[in-house]
Amino acid sequence: MNETDELVELCVRALAMQMSAAPGAELHTTRRCILALTDEISADHNRLILGADTDVEGFLVRSVTRARERDRPLVALMAPTVAEALAPLATQLGLTAVGASPLMVLRPNVAVQPTRPIKVVRALGPELVSVAGDLIAAAFDEPRDVIARCIEASITPTSGVETYVGWAEDRPVCTVSLTLTGDTAGVTLMATPPEHQGQGMGRALLTQVIDDYRRRGVERFHLGATEAGRQLYTSLGFELVADLPVWVLDRAGPTPQSLP
Structure with a gap:
């Protein structure tokens, strides 16, 4: 294969x-x-x-x-x-x-350099899950109730979906979710609302999460990029597979x- x-x-x-x-x-x-x-x-x-x-x-x-x-x-x-x-x-x-849809991968030997400091918190419990939902709805211009039904419902300790929120100056500014299969993690729902874009927030969150997962033994990361996000992922070391x-x-x- x-x-x-x-x-x-x-x-x-x-x-x-x-x-x-x-x-x-x-x-x-x-x-x-x-x-x-x-x-x-x-x-x-x-x-x-x-x-x-x-x-x-x-x-x-x-x-x-x-x-x-x-x-x-x-x-x-x-x-x-x-x-x-x-x-x-x-x-x-x-x-x-x-x-x-560009399918991209970050390989084990590619170093990811940390950027600006950002506080990273896993979204566990109704309050933090709702915060992640707010960020996703704002970033993708989706109805808030749809995000609650379809996205927040999967953010649980046992679903296999791990969601993280990045905070700057005590405000939530971005979120990302990962799904883990063996030593490979899929990156999804990288979401930064318009008012926080262009400041390196999403990049800071993703680099910290990748670093944490690598310490946990994860070797490879994959994602389906949009054309808008492709440049960011390329700059982090992701390469196009197909x-x-x-x-x-x-x-x-x-x-x-x-x-x-």
């Missing part, structure tokens, strides 16, 4: 940890694919990852069928090893290609059974 396919597998596990507690959560998984649906009508909270599974075409068809049955949109990521073969079927099923094609399924459209 190449590194890209391995990391996609880890992304499947991470998504299951992140979305299993959301209201109406419905997860269908194989080792390398996952469909995660919720009660929310936003595509960001209804996700599909398609890795190098032996029945990936069947998984795609079944996923679209179920999303149509629940009247849910989807955001789908495809591993490069299956993307070209899946593209005609995805188009036939009503999905639209919208770009790519661009994962991104497809979107709108709510309105034919079911697979009605396609010619």
Whole structure:
């Protein structure tokens, strides 16, 4: 298995940890694919990852069928090893290609230099979890109630999702979440509200968290970057492994059974 396919597998596990507690959560998984649906009508909270599974075409068809049955949109990521073969079927099923998500990795031998000092606190307990939710909602311009239902629900001591809040001058300024699988951690929900951006807060938080995880024995970190965040992660030593094609399924459209 190449590194890209391995990391996609880890992304499947991470998504299951992140979305299993959301209201109406419905997860269908194989080792390398996952469909995660919720009660929310936003595509960001209804996700599909398609890795190098032996029945990936069947998984795609079944996923679209179920999303149509629940009247849910989807955001789908495809591993490069299956993307070209899946593209005609995805188009036939009503999905639209919208770009790519950079899959990046920080390797064990890459030093991460600490930047400005920042207080880091793990979000445990209702008050700190709510603080993290406030930061995520502000950073991504998401409705606060949606964040409470879909994100905060997964921030528990036993979910596998560890969330940290960065504080500066006694104010919460940024947050990040990690999911741990063996000696590899996935970085997600790196969130800094607009009023705190451009000051190195997110970078300071992430470098401290990475340093702490390395002391705990974690060797490698991976993430799916946005184009806006790609420069930050590159400057920290993350390198591009692959661009994962991104497809979107709108709510309105034919079911697979009605396609010619």
